[in-house]
Amino acid sequence: MRPMVSGQVPGLFGPLELVLEPGRLTCLLGASGVGKSTLLRLLAGLPTGVEFRGRVETAPSALMGQDAGLFPWLSVAQNVGLGARLRGEPADGTQIRALVAAVGLAGLEDRLPAQLSGGQRQRVALARTLAEDRPLVLLDEPFSALDVALRLQIGEMAARLLAGRTVLMVTHDPAEAARLGDRILVLTPAGLAGHPAPPGPVPRRHDAPEVLAAQAALTRQLLA
């Protein structure tokens, strides 16, 4: 199915139609406060605090936000297995270890969040999102708290691990959208505008000429 939001929030945006391509990573940009997180929350089936008029068709989703949102008293492995725990299901230790290894944290399963760096905490949050194994993955500025090098590294890791899933990622960073977006959309009060993504599979090289050109064009569009 194609998750979609069709409608408007009077005084904020729209009318618009957001339709996600199955198996592709869509990046959503736009000015602060224009309603990007609202669209994400509509797709997640969460309350938005605004008056949405329209229709939402969505799928079971996993949402990862700006702050890693880890439980400080739970270990890395317990945080990754949190979804199962909350549903009262037994944790799958093998799957959890595999996911912790996939985000490059093998051996740190028993650490508490306070014993990790910010980048490592974001990677735990990514592993937890993947552990949910939902058809739709919603990422709300997931790497915005990271420095440039970590943003590149963890963004690439996320794009590889999320390959083939239907993903909507809100970002403020045109460079990130140019590297990671199969599709790029810009939200304005008037609605959604598409922006051509550079050619080639994601993650793309940050310094590839087409990626730099898309970053510049996108920045111009955001400044317009």
Ligand SMILES: Nc1ncnc2c1ncn2[C@@H]1O[C@H](COP(=O)(O)OP(=O)(O)OP(=O)(O)O)[C@@H](O)[C@H]1O
């Ligand atoms: N719980 C709420 N109650 C009332 N208004 C809200 C609530 N949450 C968001 N809003 C309003 O909805 C608008 C859109 O917020 P939203 O978080 O979707 O924007 P955004 O584009 O994601 O912004 P940012 O880039 O700054 O995160 C804002 O103007 C905000 O004031």
